[in-house]
Amino acid sequence: MSLLERDKKSIWHPFTPLKGSPEPLPLVRAEGVWLYTEDGRRILDAIASWWVNLHGHSHPYIAEAVAKQARTLEHVIFAGFTHEPAVRLAERLLQILPNGFSKVFYSDNGSTAVEVALKMAMQYWYNLGLKHKKKIVALDGAYHGDTFGAMSVGERSPFNAPFDDYLFDVEFLDFPACYQPFCCGGKKDKPQRCGQVAATLQRFEALAQTGEVAAFIYEPLVQGASGMRMYSPEILDQLLHIAQKHDIICIADEVMTGFGRTGRLFASEYCLHKPDIICLSKGLTGGTMALGVTACTERIIEPFRQEDIMKTFFHGHSFTANPLACAAANASLDLLLRPECMSRISAIAQAHLDFEARIRDHRRVRDVRCMGTIFALEIETEQQTHYFNEARHHLYNYFLDKGVLLRPLGNVVYVLPPYVITGEELQMAYAVIEEMLNEPAKTSDTTHNNAPGQQ
Ligand SMILES: Cc1ncc(COP(=O)(O)O)c(C=O)c1O
Structure with missing residues (x-):
């Protein structure tokens, strides 16, 4: 056959x-x-x-790193154990990520990196006892993956229609740029003359003022799956400014934009305001192995660092921080950071x-x-x-x-x-x-x- x-x-x-x-x-x-x-x-x-x-x-350099790791330590449970490839990768990522990120949480792919980010943000408010902070805001056209949390914060479309009843409510803001060439009398090369941007900012401000918004999740500068739609760092900065003014956790989904895709190491580098949580995958291992990373700032960690065991982040996967994937990621970073x-x-x-x-x-x-x-x-x-x-x-x-x-x-x-x-x-x-x-x-x-x- x-x-x-x-x-x-x-x-x-x-x-x-x-x-x-x-x-x-x-x-x-x-x-x-x-x-x-x-x-x-x-x-x-x-x-x-x-x-x-x-x-x-x-790539021979990545292949060799994975092969060497496979002969040394192929996998180990990551609760109660640690290993050099995971620690080295976390240290290196924390050095190059924009903003003072302080910890890395490993998972398996882009969707799980997003799930972890959402759960971290939700439990942050839960641990603080601020249970009214429940709303999640996302952008129209968003794609964050195919697991349930990721689908919930993504555009409602035929792709997730069968699951619509099971997705949690999310407030979607209109995409903050207009690419319709003849909309608002604009021209092909003047896509942002549309009043849509101002309306999006106003709506976000109104939502933020309710005091109920827990987190804002976004693909910085480029929405991949919705058709490589782009919006400017200035507009994103205005959205992030509103979020930060109202104590809303900002989650940058850099699963696609990370590791040089937008011309800088991370798309968030183009903005003045930085996220509290960042999701990475895809280019993380140079595309060789499945691995997800969710990094967060000290602020996010603080309410989890408590005597009360019930404040623990009870999340993990069998292959969390798989040594082969971490070795591939370290090798990919070596190559990426070369001039x-x-x-x-x-x-x-x-x-x-x-x-x-x-x-x-x-x-x-x-x-x-x-x-x-x-x-x-x-x-x-x-x-x-x-x-x-x-x-x-x-x-x-x-x-x-x-x-x-x-x-x-x-x-x-x-x-x-x-x-x-x-x-x-x-x-x-x-x-x-x-x-x-x-x-x-x-x-x-x-x-x-x-x-x-x-x-
Ligand atoms: C921005 C973004 N987030 C999350 C994901 C989901 O990643 P994965 O396919 O690895 O689950 C994707 C995949 O295309 C993506 O583009």
Whole structure:
């Protein structure tokens, strides 16, 4: 039986309809930005495999660190025990994170990092006996993961509709920037002339004044899954200012934006006001192993540091602080903090800006935006910009047929590559996008019935 047949018999893939989806591509190996298929093709991974890969696939330095760790201490229960890779990683993260974070709590992925952050914030007020501080505020369009807490603070959408009755209430603020080109008489290059921003700030102020808001959770500067929507540090600073004025815990979900994605090590660095809690995953291990981190400030820890055992944070996972994952993360940090990696990040950011300038006025471009190593392009179609815009089927297949993995979010095509991508490889990704823009065929072709999934 072929690998594909065996897969079909036994595996349920994530974000993939069980009917009508294209078959998964069997891979045999991956190196740098290239994925190698069983049938001899190579595919350029221009989205860093769900935004996780920083240094290229199968990086020998990370592989060696993981192998060495596997021969030394592969795993141990993290309650009552500790180990060097976890301690070293925590120390290093606390040094580079923006703001005076004081402790790191480990978990398994981005969703669990968010769950931990929410639970920490909720229990903070509980431990202080301030039980009226219960409301959570989030941004419209947010995506924070697929576990129940993370779904609750995410945009209510068809993805979580079956669970709607089980999600807790959250106050959602309108996204504080307008990217509709012709809304409010604005132009493509003046997206923030919309009165929406002022309304969002006013609403947040009114909610904050009730004294009931426990926490504000946000993806700083770039909302990934909602279509790489971007908003400015100035606006985020105004939101954080309101939160901090009213003693609201600020939770930055940097699961996607962390580790250089936005051009700086963390997106929160662009703001004057810093979060109290920060969530990390994806690039944390360079994309090699599953690991989540929730870091918090001394202020958050204080109400947990008590004689009363009932004030303990009763949370943990079997694989908390897995030594192999921590070793991968330490190795990834070594690579990330090298000057050559930081200059690759700058080079990618500049290349994105140049490409943006080149295609900005193309008739099929509804909007185009960049932030650091993230480039996003809204394709003009008859439908509005949305994940369920039917253009995605055609776009996904179009790019894959040309040997480039780009996984559009509806009609939003984005490039978010591993940092090791060369200038030439980056131009290959831009070239297929430009070819698509110039092709006469419609991207809103709805005859393909295969869904590429959420992100
Ligand atoms: C901002 C953000 N938070 C949380 C998550 C969830 O991370 P994971 O898929 O590792 O659970 C994601 C995943 O895309 C994300 O983009």
